[in-house]
Amino acid sequence: MKITKFIVILIAVSLLTSCAGKREINDLAIVLAVGIDKGEKQKFKVTVEVVRASDARGQTGSPAGNAGDPMWIASAEGDSIFEAIRNISTYSSRRVFWAHNYVIVVNEELAEKEGIKDIIDFFTRNPELRMRTWIVATPDKAGEVVSTQTGLEVIPGEALSKLFRYNPISAVSPRTQIRDVHTAYLSESSDPIMARVKLQERVVPNKADGGGGGGEKPPGGEEKGKGEPSIKQIEMSGTTVFKKDKMVGTLSKKETRGLLPFIENVGTAIIPLTCPGKEKEKITVEVKKNKVEVLPFIKDNAPFYKINLSLTTNVVEANCDFDIDDRKMIDEIERNLEKKYKGYIKSALEKGQKEYKADIFELGKTFENKYPEKWKSFRENWDEKYAAAKFDINVKAEVQSGVLLYTPTQPGSRGK
Amino acid sequence: MKEKITNGMLIALIINMIYPKSIGVSQGVMAREIGSDIWLATIFSCVQALIIMAIVVTIVKNLPKEPVFTGKLKLFINGLKRLIYILLFIFFIVAFGDIMLIFVYHLRDYFLPEAPVWVFVLLGTLIGMYAIFHGIEVSGRLALLGVIFVVLFNILLLLGSLKQFDIRELQPIFNSGVGKTYWASRHMLTDWAAPIMVTIILISDVNKIEFVRKSTIIGVLFATGIMVIWPILEVGVLSAEITAQFIVSCMQMARNAEIGLFIHRYEMIMVAFFSFSIFTQIITTLYCASYSAKKIFNLDDYRKMIIPSAIILSGYSLWLLKDHHHAMHITENQRVTVGLSLLFIVPLLFFILGFIYKWKSSKTA
Incomplete structure (x- = not known):
């Protein structure tokens, strides 16, 4: 019995040195x-x-x-x-x-x-x-x-x-x-x-x-x-x-902004916009949240996508008089932002679909998930189907806050 | 040296006997067949395993006491019993090869690519031999630790992967069809054969045999719970294509996990947790093979068969692991045929044996 134990220990000691495949840091x-x-x-x-x-x-x-x-x-x-x-x-x-x-x-x-x-x-x-x-x-x-x-x-x-x-x-x-x-x-x-x-x-x-x-x-x-x-x-x-x-x-950087909502959660993109009614002044919004919904349909035996993007933003800098209470101004900022983002998405889709013919938006996957049976006939010539796809882009932006400020940053009333 | 295990240990053994193989290699094999539906195939196999386990336990547990046979009938019964244990021994040879495949392909391919295969096989076998020499309770206790560690392993993986999870990868469900998904579940059902066969061997060693069916059902359900997370994560995080591309898909998951900024590449920690489960498998399979060999040669102590069994089991493992293609080809094909055939034949033979015992007892009475 003692001999067996001795043999087991001897084998273990020789095999368990951890030397096999060792790599010294130096x-x-x-x-x-x-x-x-x-x-x-x-x-x-x-x-x-x-x-x-x-x-x-x-x-x-x-x-x-x-x-x-x-x-x-x-x-x-x-x-x-x-x-x-x-x-x-x-x-x-x-x-x-x-x-x-x-x-x-x-x-x-x-x-x-x-x-x-x-x-x-x-x-x-x-x-x-x-x-x-x-x-x-x-x-x-x-x-x-x-x-x-x-x-x-x-x-x-x-x-x-x-x-x-x-x-x-x-x-x-x-x-x-x-x-x-x-x-x-x-x-x-x-x-x-x-x-x-x-x-x-x-x-x-x-x-x-x-x-x-x-x-x-x-x-x-x-x-x-x-x-x-x-x-x-x-x-x-x-x-x-x-x-x-x-x-x-x-x-480009701007086109990438149109691509990002499809593939990852855009953290805090900064978008400078023109101040409502003041072409030379800028107001900057920060996108805090974005949610994209890609809904595939079939129209004329080709894919059709309804893209709904919702953006939640904050105004982080205003050269013009921005008042969070001014609903009309906020509406205009929101429309400007929607227009801008729609442009980003459109240009990204245009390049991806028409120029490069590359499905970088995972549109094929989205289509397959909704129409698995139809996908079986589409998958062979997906490149052509993708090239023929049409899009309806809807962007809904919401300005949620002006961060810390409530009233505009404007000169004091002294001397008026 | 205790030869008995508690019902809790049996539950733990069932979990450990299925977990290591089923979360990685089998998922990869199934993904190559059915893509993103591997989690459904996993559930199919678990349901089948639950039913088979309940039937097998009922047959073996209710096996009547052996009556006195004489003449040709005695020879026939002895031959039948011997055949059952020969088949069980063959099963455990194949199962041991499977376990060594997991052991070697996790440690060697990902951590020690220059170490020779025989070192892993020899070490695993030596540890198994030493452990079972001290009785099956060693394996039972290690299995309890193994369950704690696989739960920790799962938690670590969830923490490091959930952020990357994309449910769209799991869709569309039943993309390859219900029939094909069900057929693919044979790979996992072959994995399930190991805990079922182990239960056949260990059933008489369980402390409270009256609760054994309940214990095995709890074991199967618990194992299903901690196992099914893997195919869902593998498809949702890696995608079905990546899961299918790798031999050990679970290591690819582990390699991919990251907690915050500073905890990445923690697959070594995960593999350390995982190794308890693998060692439990090695020890238990070696015990079951030695026990079957004891029964074949009608010996009084399984310890006399430890060394011969270890030589045969490790020899088969070395042959199986001579190269990746050879090992994977056998795992995907012949292993399934042998494993599933024995999963149905052995309980059937037990049933026939019990039927003869009952017939003889009623005739004698």
Whole structure:
């Protein structure tokens, strides 16, 4: 009996060391962002942004370690994404580790010519990656995007992630994660979209060029205008539209506003409107809630959609005299907002349906849910049916409050 | 070493014997057949399992005391009993392979891709051997813990996924037709065969046998409740297409869950909870196989059959898991044929045995 126990303990001790497949943290190159471009010699060029943990602790521009940059940028080409990554490992001293990757940046030229099938496949097949990783497209070099320090963060990948985390505030790009793109790609009716980001020169007014109060020129900066220094920053810039896996076009920021209610809950979009009766003055409303209802019907053997969008808003800034008690003025603001949103939706639908012929609004799915039998005959030639679909767009806006103020902000009555 | 289990332990064992396989691999298999209707197929299978469980428990529980047989009839009865336990042993070999598939594909594919399959099979089997050496109560106690952890697992998953849930993905219901949905439920019903067969073996070890039918019904209903959440979430969060694409769809769900900003990638925590259930399955199946082997060879103690059973069961598992295609092909096809056939044949043979016992007793009286 004692011998049996001894043998069991001996086997357990030798097998339960937890050494199988171990990965020491100091052997890992922790990727925080990856950029995928079209290669010059081979199909893909993969650029990874690897964090240098010891140098990434301090404030922006003042890393705590001594080695310098808080990140290490590495890139390599390959005929497949995996090959490109393996080629990085030919000169990386550590093993590339994906589990903490924040964002995948895809170059639009690559997305247009080669498609994103390989990208979806690689990033969903790999067990290290999260399915909630952000995925974006860019007209710039993806490698440049992932290596550009932007916003307040030391690590560009983290900055990009935070850009998405707080993007409902601006509501100019969808919040696309690899799971969404994967779902849309596998769907028989819907087509994928990706948030679009681009590098934008931003003037830094408090930093003079070449010393004198401002200090040194910011990294990556370029002179613009009268010696004003500027740096490239990453900014949200609408939506990239795909037909199956190939990029077919983009939606502008305004068109994206028309798309967003179909696919996600728009948090707090800010819409500037003309003041009722005062063309030159502006009144700004913030969309607090939105609810979209897409009702499919069949008309002349083609789909017909009734789109009902209801918006709940607050007036957050008024250049003109805005009084929450003034029903007539509120009605006019509401009509203006309805007209504006109807325009956004119309232009988004127009582009998606007519120009790109891509069902990015999940209209096929909505139709299938209501008419499962009819869908069986529509699914084969859904592209044609979708192109022939007609829409009736109804927007109902409601201004609910003027936030803290009750009466208009106007000069005092002294001297009148 | 206690050889008895409480009715609560039996309930817990039923839940643990069905949960790990049914929430992921089987949902993926069904999604490949019927798409978004997998939650309906799950409910179909649970209703069928409830009926079969009630019938089986009634047959086995009411098996009359064996009368004295002589001559050819004695040989026939001994042969029939041996056949029943041979079939049960075959069933547990197949069931063990299934459990190892779950164990290996969860841990190896998602966490330790470089570790060899034999390490998982060997470790699982060794732990199972050690546990059953100390009696079936070990498995019963672990099953109680397993239930607590699978409930926690479900709560964690709900917290991390509900925000992404889209009910439109579940529509239209019965998209593939009622008949096809019902037919797809065979995969889940094969999973249900494991707790039903385990109940056949353990029924005589339950403390209060008079309440055993009630206990098994509670077990099936409770398991249905915590299980059916999964296909609903898998379709509503991932979509039927993604559920169908992956071998282990539940891991894809776990990989997708996120609570707030700071708790993501907590599938390791979820798998830790889940592992209690898997170990309960390993231990219980090994026990049932050893018990069946004891009956085949007419031995007095199942412990003598632990090592031979473990060798056969783990050998089959290693053969099954030699590659993904081989394992999944057998899981989707041959396993269903063998599992469902035995699910109906074994209770039928018990019924015939009971009928002969009753006939002989009345004749003797």
